[in-house]
Amino acid sequence: MPAKASDTINFKHMKGDFAIYSRRVVLPEGIVPATIFVENGKVVRIIEGKVVNAQCPLESVGKQVLMPGCIDAHVHINEPGRTEWEGFDTATRAAAAGGITSLVDMPLNSDPVTTTADDFIQKINATSGKLHVNCGFWGGLVPGNTDELEGMIKMGILGIKAFLSDSGIEDFQNVLRHDLNEGMPIIAAYDLPILVHCEIEDLDRDNSRLKKNPTSYKAYLKSRPKSWENKAVELMVELCGKHDCKTHIVHLSSAKALPTIWAAKSAKLPLTVETCPHYLYFCADDIPDGNTLFKCAPPIRGKKNNEQLWQALSDDLIDYIATDHSPAPPDLKEIESGNLLKAWGGISSLQFLLPVMWTASKKRGHSVEKLVNWLSDRPAQLAGLKTKGKIAVGYDADFVVWNPEEEFTVTEELVEHRHKVSPYIGERLFGKVTQTYVNGIKVFEEGEMVELNKGSLLLKRESEIGKSIVEEVYK
Numbered sequence: 001m002p003a004k005a006s007d008t009i010n011f012k013h014m015k016g017d018f019a020i021y022s023r024r025v026v027l028p029e030g031i032v033p034a035t036i037f038v039e040n041g042k043v044v045r046i047i048e049g050k051v052v053n054a055q056c057p058l059e060s061v062g063k064q065v066l067m068p069g070c071i072d073a074h075v076h077i078n079e080p081g082r083t084e085w086e087g088f089d090t091a092t093r094a095a096a097a098g099g100i101t102s103l104v105d106m107p108l109n110s111d112p113v114t115t116t117a118d119d120f121i122q123k124i125n126a127t128s129g130k131l132h133v134n135c136g137f138w139g140g141l142v143p144g145n146t147d148e149l150e151g152m153i154k155m156g157i158l159g160i161k162a163f164l165s166d167s168g169i170e171d172f173q174n175v176l177r178h179d180l181n182e183g184m185p186i187i188a189a190y191d192l193p194i195l196v197h198c199e200i201e202d203l204d205r206d207n208s209r210l211k212k213n214p215t216s217y218k219a220y221l222k223s224r225p226k227s228w229e230n231k232a233v234e235l236m237v238e239l240c241g242k243h244d245c246k247t248h249i250v251h252l253s254s255a256k257a258l259p260t261i262w263a264a265k266s267a268k269l270p271l272t273v274e275t276c277p278h279y280l281y282f283c284a285d286d287i288p289d290g291n292t293l294f295k296c297a298p299p300i301r302g303k304k305n306n307e308q309l310w311q312a313l314s315d316d317l318i319d320y321i322a323t324d325h326s327p328a329p330p331d332l333k334e335i336e337s338g339n340l341l342k343a344w345g346g347i348s349s350l351q352f353l354l355p356v357m358w359t360a361s362k363k364r365g366h367s368v369e370k371l372v373n374w375l376s377d378r379p380a381q382l383a384g385l386k387t388k389g390k391i392a393v394g395y396d397a398d399f400v401v402w403n404p405e406e407e408f409t410v411t412e413e414l415v416e417h418r419h420k421v422s423p424y425i426g427e428r429l430f431g432k433v434t435q436t437y438v439n440g441i442k443v444f445e446e447g448e449m450v451e452l453n454k455g456s457l458l459l460k461r462e463s464e465i466g467k468s469i470v471e472e473v474y475k
């Protein structure tokens with residue numbers, strides 16, 4: 001535990017850029033009243049209790065919770081090329097407003113997609129002047145680009161994403177077993193994770209019900225059965241063992257895949273799993289027909305399935321939560337027609353990760369500490385962000401200050417995403433974010449951005465991956 005403010009310490013010598021005190025600071029050891037000293041963007045000292053006579057400004061946030069900023073490791077920012085869908089400026093504003101201090105961008109649906117070193121340079125250039133929180137990047141594995149993986153890795157990508165089914169983006173084709181057999185040894189050599197969209201389409205896919213009745217949610221659900229996910233998870237568990245490559249299953253929705261995951265984890269395979277707020281907060285039984293805002297792949301399933309996902313989360317079979325924020329302009333969402341066959345699949349939710357998860361967790365009796373595991377600590381570990389995800393000495397001063405008891409209604413006016421289109425609009429949620437700190441700088445306070453462009457690029461460096469790297473490319 002940290003030293004106490006009541007101990008005989010001379011606080012007058014304690015300097016820092018500032019200190020922040022809360023009666024509820026979430027430390028790895030538990031929730032305590034504490035004063036956190038910050039210098040040059042890092043936590044330099046933690047004292048239990050309130051320090052009033054230190055030689056630096058003190059911000060007191062009373063009994064609001066002070067915890068490590070959330071890390072959303074699954075975000076589709078879509079810039080460059082599809083900035084009309086979402087972009088770095090709007091996405092990172094939304095993140096800051098939601099208490100997310102770091103996010104990791106997916107290699108699609110930007111144009112170009114991030115599947116070569118040259119594409120990655122374009123991606124990096126597109127962030128210039130627009131990062132209001134920290135941002136890292138996943139590269140992509142597509143058929144025929146295994147020669148590009150090392151180039152992207154040496155430029156600082158955090159891991160590699162692949163699809164096992166149609167991604168919906170022509171330039172990002174899904175891989176087959178042989179592509180994974182070629183790519184995974186390269187990814188494993190750098191000790192990075194491969195992240196996989198786990199659905200394998202049945203060859204005799206039956207879309208007839210959905211074609212006949214394209215606004216029926218039940219028909220949409222039937223068109224992407226659990227068996228697709230289960231089969232894909234089995235394949236990835238097999239290849240994870242074969243190549244000893246860190247393997248991460250993104251957005252798990254089928255609870256039927258959990259026994260396979262349990263067996264893999266029991267065998268100590270390097271397998272991790274995420275699910276998303278929408279699979280936990282909503283359920284198929286309540287989704288009205290013709291409402292395309294709920295369309296995502298894999299789909300939101302029934303109540304019993306979703307309760308099993310909750311159980312898996314509390315048993316650590318599912319490691320963490322990510323939003324899979326994947327917005328599109330309203331016309332592509334077919335909002336008017338309600339056509340689930342034609343609508344772009346993807347749920348817009350980045351800004352509401354923390355309150356949605358808190359509202360649903362609180363109902364089930366889960367603690368704020370559990371939330372920190374799911375939203376900060378474990379996503380930091382997967383992305384290899386060694387100084388993030390905790391409030392501890394030497395860690396980055398990325399914090400969120402929020403009020404778990406305060407309720408609010410999600411309104412269009414609150415939404416900072418490019419398009420004010422989300423199934424969460426109108427929901428009443430607990431957990432209001434009041435302040436967000438990025439790299440030791442307060443960037444968001446009481447509904448307003450107070451500092452812009454304070455985020456950093458999160459790129460793996462030579463010292464971290466143990467191979468030569470071209471560090472001079474950026475910064």
Ligand SMILES: [Zn+2]
Binds near residue numbers: 076
């Ligand atoms: Zn996604």
